[in-house]
Amino acid sequence: MNPASLSTNENGMVLITGLMLIAVLSVLSATAYMISSLELMISRNYVAKKKAFYMADAAVEEASARLPNLLADVSQNPQSQDRQWRAFLLGGEYGIQDFSGEGFDSYDPKNSDHHLYSSFQSDMNYLAEVRHMTEQDVGIDLNHDSDTDDLILWGDGNGDFISEENATSGAPIEWVVGVGMSGGATQRAGLKLRPSPVFLAPPAALYADGHIYKSGGGGSAVGEDVASGCPAIADVMTTAKASNVGGKAGDWPAGSSLPPRFMEISNATYPIEETMAQAESHAAKIIDSGTHGSQSYGGADDRFKLFFCPGDATFSDLNGRGLLVIGGKLVVSGNISWEGVIISRKGISTGTLGTQKIVGALISGGDVHIAGALDILYDCRVARNLQIAQSDYHVAGWRHFW
Secondary structure: OHHHHHHHHHHHHHHHHHHHHHHHHHHHHHHHHHOOOOOOHHHOOOOHHHHHHHHHHHHHHHHHHHHHOOOOOHOOOOHHHHOOOEEEEEEEOOOOHHHOOOOOOOOOOOOOOOOEEEOOOOOOOEEEEEEOOOHHHHHHEEEEEOOOOOEEEHHHHHOOOOEEOOOOEEEOEEEEEEEEEEOOOOEEEEEEEEEEOOOOOOEEEEEEEEEEEEOOOOEEEEEHHHHHHOOOEEEEEEEEOOOOEEOOOOOEEEOOOOOOEEEEEOOOOHHHHHHHHHHHHHEEEEEEOEEEEEEEEEOOEEEEOEEEEEEOEEEEOOOOOOOEEEOOOOOEOOEEEEEEEEEEEOEEEEEEOOOOOEEEEEEOOOOOOEEEOOOOEEOHHHHHHHHHEEEEEEEEEEEOOO
């Protein structure tokens, strides 16, 4: 055979080259397909996570907007006002069991402290949980009692009438967590909501920024109710405006004709003017200034409303429940039966007739004249539930977590 013919024989090269090109194109196509599929999967996951996040955020927003109504369960049942209370908002096609393991406490329908509500957003798959914040959430023992089980409150914890986080006085700070689910993705968001109550917690069963005058026998002011588990506060507190100012708290026992007077150490005074500024806008009922006959406000099933009078108010008898705020002077000539807190800007005067009892607290921005046997029993649960019911809430912290 001629060697020259072998060197110039190119039969089959086109086929081999074609096959190689097909192989390369196949590899490139497969790679492009894998890259496209991966990008599509990443895009889908991103969209799913975004949707889940927006759902979690929507859950938090709805729970925050509905917070006053959710907290009504606490106010109506003082025994549930502890770290065990929970409110759950469920929306979408999933059941509440589908959210187990997502950072929530398990909902227990048999637990009277757990309350389940339907969301207004039935097309969004989310669950929101509302609960009172505790020391454990921040890892701090605020009251130094060797545990972190106490609620974190927003109020005056040290007697200076300035609100701060503490574990003894005020309304609970709320923690709202929402979880959203979309396409297998789960996202969570949380809000720390701080209350802004109409009034600060009472510093004493009877507080007067002025003199206290007492005539006749009987009467008492008790700042401690052992049965309710309330932290003890002063029986009576006056300021530098009062005569015979002493340096230390004393008791006003039942039957005593004259309560002791003492001045708070810081010389601070209760912020009654701030209360007046907020009370009218929160009032469930405006009471006309002037003279009234026997009046009753609030009912057994509606104990936490605010009643506001812009000026002086005189009653022959006064009965009711809730927060009563008088912009002028309060005068009651007969019976007094009140469960709640009474705050009067310019003073309080009670007559000698009738039964006179207040379960809650009595706060006066002026002198107090007591002619009868008025008994005042401080109850922290009543005061705190009124603070909860009469609070606006503001965002104090936000958190987004997986």
